[in-house]
Amino acid sequence: MAPNRLANFIKNTISSIICLLGIPLFVRWIWKNKVAILLYHDVSPNVFAKHLAYLSRHYKIITLETLVLAIHNKDFSEVPPKSVVITIDDGHAGNIDLLPIIKQYQITPTVYVCTQIINTHRHFWFRIPHHQSKREKERLKRLPNAERLALLKESADFEPEKEYRERQALNIDEMRQMMDCVDFQPHTRFHPILPNCNDIEAKQEILRSKADLEELLGKECLHFSYPNGDYSEREIEIVKSGGFRSARTSDIGWNTCDTSPYQLKAISISDDAGLMRFRAELTTIPQRFGKWVNTLLWNTTS
Ligand SMILES: [Zn+2]
Numbered sequence: 001m002a003p004n005r006l007a008n009f010i011k012n013t014i015s016s017i018i019c020l021l022g023i024p025l026f027v028r029w030i031w032k033n034k035v036a037i038l039l040y041h042d043v044s045p046n047v048f049a050k051h052l053a054y055l056s057r058h059y060k061i062i063t064l065e066t067l068v069l070a071i072h073n074k075d076f077s078e079v080p081p082k083s084v085v086i087t088i089d090d091g092h093a094g095n096i097d098l099l100p101i102i103k104q105y106q107i108t109p110t111v112y113v114c115t116q117i118i119n120t121h122r123h124f125w126f127r128i129p130h131h132q133s134k135r136e137k138e139r140l141k142r143l144p145n146a147e148r149l150a151l152l153k154e155s156a157d158f159e160p161e162k163e164y165r166e167r168q169a170l171n172i173d174e175m176r177q178m179m180d181c182v183d184f185q186p187h188t189r190f191h192p193i194l195p196n197c198n199d200i201e202a203k204q205e206i207l208r209s210k211a212d213l214e215e216l217l218g219k220e221c222l223h224f225s226y227p228n229g230d231y232s233e234r235e236i237e238i239v240k241s242g243g244f245r246s247a248r249t250s251d252i253g254w255n256t257c258d259t260s261p262y263q264l265k266a267i268s269i270s271d272d273a274g275l276m277r278f279r280a281e282l283t284t285i286p287q288r289f290g291k292w293v294n295t296l297l298w299n300t301t302s
Helices: 003-020 023-030 045-058 064-073 093-104 134-141 145-156 172-178 199-217 233-241 275-281 285-298
Strands: 036-040 060-062 083-090 110-113 183-186 223-225 246-252 264-268
Touching: 003 023, 003 275, 003 285, 023 275, 036 246, 045 060, 045 093, 045 275, 064 083, 064 183, 064 223, 064 246, 093 172, 110 223, 134 145, 172 199, 183 199, 183 223, 199 223, 199 233, 233 246, 246 285, 275 285
Parallel strands: 036 083, 036 264, 060 083, 083 110, 110 183, 223 246, 246 264
Antiparallel strands: none
16 A cells, blocks of 8 residues: 555544544543634635534634634633634635635634745745655755755755746735635745744744735734744744734644743644544544654654
8 A cells, every 4th residue: 555545544544433432522522611723724625614514513713813812811701612713824826715615604714824925926845746755845844944945946946936837825816805704924935944044034034924914915914823833942032022922833732821822732634634534633633643653754743
């Protein structure tokens, strides 16, 4: 069996066991006063609709702003039990197709975008066909930023500012259509791995992405998400002093009023998760298992 198919088979088997044992219901009950921030990337409308149908029956979908306000005030009285926040990273072009579902369920997800890739024909470095393998991507993520870019240039003639024929990210017309029901926030300019950047690069990627998006949309942007969920004390300091009110990581877990607003935890959801896998992923067990396997295979924790 191919590695991807085998991984899928294992994940689906684990998910079935988790659901059969009733763990999703148990987890929802014991953590009913903690808030889950779900993290998607390029989910299809079909899958997203199924997830929202389930969430709308069993959870209360709130905005990121509601959660961040409650954390800053150390007061969760306005946060209903079993609350979830929906976030979507990167600003993939396919996100526009989610708009009818977002309207149908009257939710306001937060979409974190790479501000020098949206509204251009530039590409995301992690979507280059030459580097599709998981092992290769994980290797690139561990390199110093300049080294990663040099390698991408050499092996795939990739440059962050090069324009391609195919458009991978949302454009401004699509974002304007979405703006009434989507909260757009910055996710750096080009999606580097921030801890691998030097001080100047890290500062520019974070602070200029805020300025870029504020100028493009004509509104203040106060929430950030770290690319690949990677951050260090330095990034927290830049985000804090740069005027952001929150930053979302991809550290697995739920949020309480004691969670640092600059280290918000998340529950990463597979963009292709069927309902069984989705319910299992809401318990975070498959992700924790996957992280453990990743650490063994690629010697990485992200
Ligand atoms: Zn990202």
